[in-house]
Amino acid sequence: MAIRWKESYSCNIEAIDNQHKKLFEIGDELYTIVTLDDGLDHYDEINSILQKLKDYAIHHFNYEEELMGKYNYSELDEHRKQHDRFVNKVIELEHKDFDEDQKAISLKMVMFIADWIEKHILGTDFKYKEFFDKKGIN
Numbered sequence: 001m002a003i004r005w006k007e008s009y010s011c012n013i014e015a016i017d018n019q020h021k022k023l024f025e026i027g028d029e030l031y032t033i034v035t036l037d038d039g040l041d042h043y044d045e046i047n048s049i050l051q052k053l054k055d056y057a058i059h060h061f062n063y064e065e066e067l068m069g070k071y072n073y074s075e076l077d078e079h080r081k082q083h084d085r086f087v088n089k090v091i092e093l094e095h096k097d098f099d100e101d102q103k104a105i106s107l108k109m110v111m112f113i114a115d116w117i118e119k120h121i122l123g124t125d126f127k128y129k130e131f132f133d134k135k136g137i138n
């Protein structure tokens, strides 16, 4: 398993695709840590990936929400709720003391990101594809 973006994941908006690709990169970075069996401490790396994930989420979600708001997309509220849940989950992980449990938390985050890609990016985000297509946004 590797977390790789593919063309079929495109939502036809270049800036958003680039932001989504970033999440795949973060997921893949974490996955690499999960599969390492070097017995070394990866606390600082995991911590910095978590920060990256939080910054990513805030920036990307704002971008999507602003665009949806600008064009009066009717499903913005429900969409925003899912974004908020993601950010809250990352904050929850951030406050966990995972030093003794580095592999477990990394694996949990990988699963969380993979699930998000499948359900949110390829589900909820994909729903605005046609809407923005018709508005000529790309």
Ligand SMILES: [Fe+2]
Pocket: 020, 060, 064, 121, 125
């Ligand atoms: Fe998105």
Ligand SMILES: [Fe+2]
Pocket: 064, 079, 083, 120, 124, 125
């Ligand atoms: Fe979204």
